Amino acid sequence: MSTQSPRSAQVAQPAASPAQKDAHKDAKRRGRWTLLIIALICGAPIAISYFTYYVIKPKGGTTSYGALIEPQRPIPDALMVTGDDGHEVPLASLKGRWLMISVNGGDCDEACATKLYFMRQVRATQGAERERVVTVWLRTDDASVPAKVKGAYADTRMLRADPVAVAAWLPATQTTKDTDHIYLVDPNGNLMMRFPANADPSKIKQDVTKLLKWSRIG
Template identity: 50%
Template sequence: MTNLDANRPAAAADDEKRRRRGRWKMLLVVLVCAAPMIASYFTYYVVKPQSRNNYGALIDPRQYPIPDLGSSALDGSRAGLEDYRGKWIMLQVDRAGCAQACRDKLLTMRQLRLMQGKEMERIERVWLVTDKEPVETMLIREYDGTDMLRVDAARLKAWLPTEPGTSMEDHIYLVDPLGNLMMRFPKDPDPNKMKKDISKLLRASAIG
């Protein structure tokens, strides 16, 4: 047996060790990157759940990732909820005509964002318009800062869960920075109670 043949098993063993070390390093990098997300969900969903007193209804985010809603900006250009990944999204749904209940939701979302103080930049407000009718120019100006997207109403209805006896237009929803629906507020909500829920989520989360 030549020296070359004798060295081959040792070299193969060294290569396998390097591969194992490389895999462990890659796993460590993934865990470090995912740690803030894991910690925030563990804190909110697992640690002392019996002590929580949420106003909004918690939704398992793993079951409601943002689907393809066939969405676009009001001018027809490409736009979607996935564009807000990395931010919390307060979401409302209504027709372009936007009756008083719709305007009340727009006002509530604007107030809630302002009420978060220095944390407000972590939150985006979005109105999903479910028909093709024009939105009043004055309404767009009045609620400047609320992004308005047209969506396919059937796809949206298949995504958003509702309370018994209500429709998706009755609620304000919250989407997390990973793009998952995670909370639904009741019809005609109390803004002060909503503020407490949102503040708790922002404090518990290391993302967004």
């Protein structure tokens, strides 16, 4: 009589019952739902931030005062600026904080001074959040800045830049020039908003306040 060793013996596996198959399917289904829920939980803050960041409708569907720039325009790598120290650097080197940008010649007429004043005041009214904002004046010529302007806006970065390169990056309207507007650039270096000519500073403040509140970048 021949016998089979334990190694060679084949033990037949019982077929799964319908109940076991159903339980297995339920377990797989629960696993998929669990993964989906985890993905939604992780992705929700990003989606909410994106929505409020670009659409800015956190209250009652109100829209932004500034015109959203779509598609966004990153700071061109070739856009160089020069400070009073004579060193030329890429404007993109200022990425990391919110930039409020004004464009004018160095002599800074009344309209120029008004924009600089509005930017300074909007930044100041952000309280503890103001350090997230940098005011920038792109000077499009070699004219000397009046001493009273330089003294009044010591916290504003006054940088010389090529006017052609600046105009190519900053969009105006059919009836305005880049020198008529205040622009807002996000901490990632994307131009995202243009405020109207002769803007209302209180409404600029509302937009900036919302952006700082609803976006944690910068």
